[in-house]
Amino acid sequence: MGQVRVGWLLFGAAVSLFAGVLVWRALPSRVESPASVSAIPSGPVRAPEDATRERPNDPEAWKTLGLARFDAQDFAASTAAFERATTLAPDRADLWSALGEARVMGSATDPMPPPALAAFRKAIALDPRDPRSRYFLAVQRDLSGDHRGAIDDWFALLRDTPPGAPWEQDLRRTIIQVSKINRIDVTAKLAAIAPSALHPSGPDAAQVQAAAALPPSEQAAMAQTMVSRLETKLKADPANVDGWIMLMRSRMTLGEPAKASVALAAAIGANPGAAMRLQQEATALGVPTR
Template sequence: MSEGNTSARRLPSASTMALIAAGVVLAASAGVALLRSDDADNTVASPHGAVKSDQPVGTLEDSIAKVAERLKRDPDNAADWRMLGWSYFETGDLGAAAGAYRRAAEVEPNNAENWSSLGEAIQRNSTKVEPEAASAFGRALKIDPKDPRARYFTAVQKDLNGDHKGAIDDWIAMLRDAPAGAVYEADVRRTINQVAEKEGIDVAGRMPAPSAGSVATAAIPGPTAEQLASASSIPPGEQDEMVKGMVSRLEARLKANPKDADGWIRLMRSRMVLNDPTAARAALASGLAAFQGDSATQGRLRQAAQELSVPGGGG
């Protein structure tokens, strides 16, 4: 995920894509919260987004239109189909997202990301195993047995079918195979603990020791080389519009549901990437206020702010 090979001329695009690219990395605890609970307060903000259908989408809608227009001229551009799929996912239109990912998979059938993204779009809000999603995850894993999204949601499907132990075994295997500092590590651990507690399954001593990755870095991952290459087809102005819209929606979700420590960390990092330290400091203050009386969570927020160089973060 290094940006070292990116030319200086494109560095601004790369930094904004650090936010956009977060949308294609799974949010494990969000998936379980949506699939296993009727309590809206338990929903964790997902990098892909969990936007309600009546929530305004702002400039992202314009970006969708522009990507769709490009696809009329170049209908076999798999990168644009993936970007369109992510964009629809961000607005909460999972059906349209699935359609875009289907087309990406048709154009580029040997890309595991196309299949696992399709599977997630289909499975995300369903409380039963969706056969097309299962098939898509199977295709992804045949291409790349380590695809984290496909592995995670295949385990979710086991959980939905009542095989809670099998799901936990699969998630633990994901942790054992995860590279140091994997962006999904903390969420998978949280998922395992949630399911284990609910189902009365003992996982003591079974998970590998946590890696030494930073809390702040894990909050919003950087882009992969392929994601940066895909983003290069989008004019910088459109990238900026997409990012600003995404960050505004994250801030709106946090105002509606402030009990989301990961969300406040993502917002702080987003503001710092966008070179707005004043807004980052305001996000820290709001996050601390949301968890008044919870010293552990406040300590985590302060630690993340310090790592991100948020003004006043060390206080």
């Protein structure tokens, strides 16, 4: 069976989106998965394997190994790693949805094997906002014949997608392709969605130019005003992970590491499923841990 993987980055780790199950089956251009992976682990995989031996009870170590094996297209080993991770951290939605995806990719005949579906349902029960499980549960609706319902679910996910997210355009293409196959007109509905209007964004070019023309003291005041405005928007929309990352970056730029640390704690509290990505971004920015 042909498989089309669409790469996207989420929660700081590489995961994948299918371009709609019907499209996945029909398109002649595809990436073939190897029948088996028996090579000696390469460097990128060997390091995570060493980490699981050093920290056998650390779910993050097993998650990293699962992702490395997934990228190597060793889906059986990826599944085993994520199964271990979910055993160690059964309340992590991101681990359950990653397990579901590995099970889907490891299935040679069934596009949505029952164990994968069970993993996605577990993830969505833990975190109703988990994008990966939302996507694949919509895939299941499409497989069951509820094409309109699947498209509606993908639209709901698109509305919750931060502007410029790596998977945004792929998700739009999925909607377009599946709607075209099933003769469902989504043109107006798709055009009506303006992600940038739904989530806080940074200053535009005109704002940056205007700020540069101000005296230093006024520039600082303007920056504080914009950061405060972003903070207010995040209180109304705490699920916007990209917004929290922007706030942490802004606080560090303004020389306010303590406030950046407060933002990190608030972001994780509001988005536990995105904790890994938030921690990684915070580390890269130099945000101190509390």
